[in-house]
Amino acid sequence: MQIVYMDHAASTPVRREVLEEMLPFFQERFGNPSAIYDIGIDIKGVIEDQREKVANLIGAEAKEIVFTSSGAEANNLAVKGAVLANRKKGNHIIVSTIEHHSVLNAARFFERMMDYEVTFLPVNNYGLVDPQRLAELVREETVLVSIMHGNNEIGTIEPISGLAAICRDKGVLFHTDAVATVGNIPVNVKDLNVDMLSLTGPPLGAPKGIGALYFRSNTRLMPLIHGGIQEMGRRGGTENVPGIVGLGKAAELTLNELPEKTKHVKNLKDRLVSGIMDRIEEITYTGHPENRLPGHASFCIAAIEGEALLLMLNQAGIYANTGSACASKALKISPVLVAIGVPAEIAQGSIVFTLDRDNTAPEVDYILEKLPAVVERLRSFSPLWKKNI
Amino acid sequence: MQIVYMDHAASTPVRREVLEEMLPFFQERFGNPSAIYDIGIDIKGVIEDQREKVANLIGAEAKEIVFTSSGAEANNLAVKGAVLANRKKGNHIIVSTIEHHSVLNAARFFERMMDYEVTFLPVNNYGLVDPQRLAELVREETVLVSIMHGNNEIGTIEPISGLAAICRDKGVLFHTDAVATVGNIPVNVKDLNVDMLSLTGPPLGAPKGIGALYFRSNTRLMPLIHGGIQEMGRRGGTENVPGIVGLGKAAELTLNELPEKTKHVKNLKDRLVSGIMDRIEEITYTGHPENRLPGHASFCIAAIEGEALLLMLNQAGIYANTGSACASKALKISPVLVAIGVPAEIAQGSIVFTLDRDNTAPEVDYILEKLPAVVERLRSFSPLWKKNI
């Protein structure tokens, strides 16, 4: 059976070149980077080289990068680390309503446990935050604003540099979760004008278990994982050396190949989107039509439910994602779809395709062949579908 | 040149069988375990199998294991997670003076930032905590007691089950950092009677970047990394699948091979210790002479300094560790050596050998040949050595 994997936002295989680079660090080059003898110093040097490569990818300096175990850890370190290190400044945090759980729940932690106030900044129907609204909400006691760069569910890219500028002007720290963008579009911390930025390995072809936080030098940051002097005292624990090597190599490859990859996935995505919109009626393309991740195509299809759709596609060898309530462990519709105002019954028919460099035009065509038939079949069961009423 | 690596407490190479088990999970089996389609469900099942294996190694149930990125993260999750989840109970924490930085600094975080009181429980000259002293210090407001199982610098094993029983009687949560013991001696959470226990991958032959926390079911725990529903809501972030697979395999191997390994390293260690004590004068064997990690040999050698000793041994192909001030980035003597009452100038001559399954008798003999000569040479430079005064 043909297999077409288009759920790269959920997971991406490690690139061959990346794995090869990592392999020696499991067994032969296994030394502890904190050790003072030659094999420790060697590994320490390797880590610093990777820090440089990751910094290069996003226009930062090596000393502004701290390695973490995931995007979620980077987000928690940014939110909790910055808020705790600036407790005296105030007790107000602003996040958008479409943030990833790791940002939302880190902010809510302060609300529930520590007497902070959290303002949830709404978005419009495209998922865009309104800079003017942000400017109105920032106040004296605001410690941190966290607004994601690219949204993983609807693909929308936020106007970060403008948002960050507002905060910079008012002396408020600005963090962006760039987990969905780094590896998919050019990201430059100077252009974005942010104080902190989170990223993770898999979108770059690095393994699970490694991520990083950029923090502008002089940004005060309380460690999330207290411990020894690793990561300039910002994160305790023995370093995940193979993971760091993988992230470094993947960053280096990405820097070189990004323009080509972006073009490739955008072409495929455009073909997929127009093909789907042509073939399926009563369908909504969610998120911003232009300001979006190049390989991200998200829809809501009326009268059917996303989990059923996904599993029928799975039977046809197609892998995608959904924000439907039934597909979530909490049986709740994606808060992102709610935030952009999709009616609940329409949001149930959510489906998301995320493409990467290894996807091909025949794969897109395979989806264009299978998806309409699957939708038609599910609609033929549905009491909501017009022909059945 | 002969290479003799005896710094296994700092780092241990990944076992071949473990790496082989991990490899398919970087590329072929790369699915996201939260995904609802077949390849996601497959990976989810794999993770639950590993959880079972790790639980088996320490006599726990699978649902009582949460995977972390390191021992330090497990310690932070235990200390911060338990203290925050039990804020109403009180604001007093007890830790021993010889805890790892990740426990000490997590406790100090509450002292500095959150109006908690931390009591540092002293140890005797062998590094042992006094149960009666603990019983006196536990009080109404005590939320958590954290005392390590085995100490990585002096090898001493604490009488955890007795200490935990005192806390259990008084309704106080008890955590033990078992990073230095799991993989080196049998560890059973029921026998130890603890509520929480931290472990990490490398001592088992698993890679860096993976660890775990055992928490007795019903133990309330606030996540350290907030996020989605991964790890039963106790730790957000995409799971480090290859790392988890490595830890599971390593736990399985360890369970089978531990008695043999323990015997092997203890024999070698005994040969090393008696050989060194016979050959070098004015030397102290630190830590408890019997109640200690089987492969752990630690000394303080008078009139010389540990970093110099380590580097001269390094030139002879021998890898060891030290708690001397000059070898630490903070230029401070190991607080553990201070805590057991070693005079500062003697503590400078600290040296630690930690053995593992791949060490051999000829390697021990090589050290017995080289070490006395290196010590003699450094003493020949030393203004503190009796022959030079």
Add this chain to the structure above:
Amino acid sequence: MYSEKVMDHFMNPRNVGTLEDADGIGEVGNPVCGDMMTFYIKVRDDKIDDIKFNTFGCAAAIAVSSMVSEMAKGKTLKDARAITKDSVAAALEGLPKQKMHCSNLGAEALTKAIENYEKKNSA
């Protein structure tokens, strides 16, 4: 996640459709919650002579509907009413915990259709 039986009934649901001249119709659920089922029955000699359904919902909801329709077909109304969420789930060789409410919906929709028939015929 799902048993083979669930996947079979999801991929090839039995008795899908509507009955123009249904004797009873039962509808439960709500698209806002993600699940909605409509059952149609024809009754003859106090037995369920024919049964059809339309379902909007997840794989479990569709499989449950199919299984309920299969279990009910040919049964007396009394026996059909005895179909419970647990007997449906058991016939499907189990359902994930968070999907048990789907099997409840199925039994409920069938019961509603029977009640609808009885109400019409008791008048």
Add this chain to the structure above:
Amino acid sequence: MYSEKVMDHFMNPRNVGTLEDADGIGEVGNPVCGDMMTFYIKVRDDKIDDIKFNTFGCAAAIAVSSMVSEMAKGKTLKDARAITKDSVAAALEGLPKQKMHCSNLGAEALTKAIENYEKKNSA
């Protein structure tokens, strides 16, 4: 961490030892802090004719002592006094930041030995 030069002077320190009939002795540091150096000098014609040292300390401390002894040997007292922590570090092709205090100790111990000599001879 250490330059090759440091490692060379650490592994093969020059001028190790004591001088029984030293003209000046300088001692700095403290074993409690992990570094202690004693320098012995013989002076002839206002020049350092011979120099020896004993050092307790890390590789940097030993290398620094060796380098200072080599730099000082044969120099006039005035020139020897001009040896600074930076010139020692430079001669060693650099030292890690947290080890710079070792090179300071070396220069200081030499200065103390010279002062000790001068004090004795000014009496």
